[in-house]
Amino acid sequence: MRFLRVALFIAPLAVGVQIDRQGRETYDGYKVFRVVTDDEQLTGFEAQLGSLSAIELSRNRGHIDAHHFDIAVPPESLDAFEALNYEAETLTEDLGADIALEGELQPFPGLEKSTSGVAAAALPSFSWFSAYHPYADHLTFLKSLQAAFPSNSELITAGTSFEGRTIQGIHLWGSGGKGSKPAIYYHGNVHAREWISSITVEYITYQLINNYSNDTAIKAALDNYDFYILPIVNPDGFVYTQTTTRLVRYPSPPVLATCGGESLLRGVGTDINRNWPNGHWDGAGSSTSPGSETYRGEAPGDTPENTGIRIFGDKLGAGKGIKLYIDFHSYGQYILTPYGYSCSATAPNQSKQDTLARNTGAAIAAVHGTRFTTGQTCATLYATAGGSNDYFTDVTTAELAWAIELRDTGTYGFTLPANQIIPTGEETWAGQKYLWANF
Known part of the structure; x- marks a missing residue:
């Protein structure tokens, strides 16, 4: 078998593929x-x-x-x-x-005319959450959020993707000043087709800024923690799902695998979330085949995306420490605690994590009745060697390191209609508010 790294994404070849205009x-x-x-x-x-x-x-x-x-x-x-x-x-x-x-991708809608929040005139329009959007407009949205909270935020970068896109995010802080508190670190869209994950992370960011001056609980959260938020950590894959093939998990960088003269073109590349060098990279739940959507890579941490977000997280851990890490995904409605590499291993504070996860699920359900299953990743869902929540538990030593699988349970799956963006944001926001108040 011969493997060839290529600089361009490769369209999957399947029987009966249809292409639109x-x-x-x-x-x-x-x-x-x-x-x-x-x-x-x-x-x-x-x-x-x-x-x-x-x-x-x-x-x-x-x-x-x-x-x-x-x-x-x-x-x-x-x-x-x-x-x-x-x-x-x-x-x-x-x-x-x-x-x-899902609807057509919509451009950045501009700024709010009025709201009760901080720097009201500069906030992006809330209608952002009524549709999905092109990748470039997500960058505009982040810039506009930062402009709405200029004294308490900055744009951040966590490395560069395989195709040269900056992994862009935002850092928020409260009255203690920049970088003075333990970190809350959020990732979205590590898997390209999971569009609801990035816009939900953006919903959380929007509400943090909008409510800082008028909600004492939100002010306390930002005064007690520095938030580091990366809505799209796999920008190359995200762009590919918007321009070429909607439903690929599309890890990065892509690999063309040739076996007996035949190319394996669907699901090729390294799964960034099986690539974490947590000591169990080569365990159950990841694949050695570049033709698999859970291909672990040639070596632990060898993708540029993983390198960028990992080094950024390592710095947070070595600084004021990480109170909470969450990798947002879809779909299935799960709140998953460590570990993924083993169905029997437990985190040192597993009992606390179990209680917080169950109560977070209850807070989510109280909004729209959406029920989440909670538990350890391997025992509850499946094995995930080389996953991020294991890395942040064992290596970066975050107090809590979770993966959350958002709506739904399969009716729409990865193609959640745009009219479910706001309800998903509302219930996720409620769950996060519970967490921040009950660590």
Whole structure:
């Protein structure tokens, strides 16, 4: 097998791929199924995914002898899939129609005319949260947020992506002054197709700034902690999902894997969230194959994105320390504590983390009734060797290091309609407010 690093993303080649007028792959006629397998069926089913040209969207291997996969099957493979006779539930009749519900990408909407918050005239319009947006407009949004809070914020960078994009974020602080308090460190969109994660992180940022002067609980949070927020830590992949192929996990950097003269083009590259050098990089839950969406890389921490966000986090840990780290994902509605590399290992403060996670879930549910499952990553969902919350627990020694999988549980999956952005933000905001007040 020969591996060749390439500087450009490679469009997946699948049977029946359709391209729209903007050059983007469409998914018209794809059906999404939840397939249940047992241990004996598992290996055979995984092998059959490729022959079906199916896209694996999600899997849950947290329960002994029971595994479920969410897969998108193209129309020309539907008969072959049904002939396999697996136990399956139809989640989506037409994936292309679901993607249409996300709406077209909308430009930056400008600034608010009035609000009760800090520097009201300079805040971005709240209508930002009514749609999804092009990558460049996310950068404009961050700049506008910083301009609305000029004495208590700065734009930050955490390295550069494989294609040369700056990993951009924002640092917020309160009355103690810049860099004077323990850190709260948020990541979004490490996996390219998880659009709801970045805009939810931005919702949290917006509300922190808007409520600092009129909500004593928010003022206390910013006075007690420095917030370091990176909404899009995989900018190359994010751009690719907006311009070419919506549903790729698309890790970075891409790798063209050639086996017997055939190229493996779907899901290639290194999964940034299996690349963390936490001492368990080569364990269960990651792959050695560049053709896998959970490819761990050639060496621990060898992606430029991981290097940038890791060095930034290391500096925070070596400074005032990290009180809370959260990597926001979708989908599934989980609050996941360490560890991912082992289903039996526990964090030193596991009992405290379990209680806080359950109560955070209750705070989320109180807003719109959305229920989150809480627990340790491996035992609750699946093994994730080389994951970020393990790294921040063991290496950077954050007090709390979580992964949160946002809405939903599979009805729309990664293609959450735009009208769910604000409800997702509202409930996530409530959960975070609970955490900040109850550490």
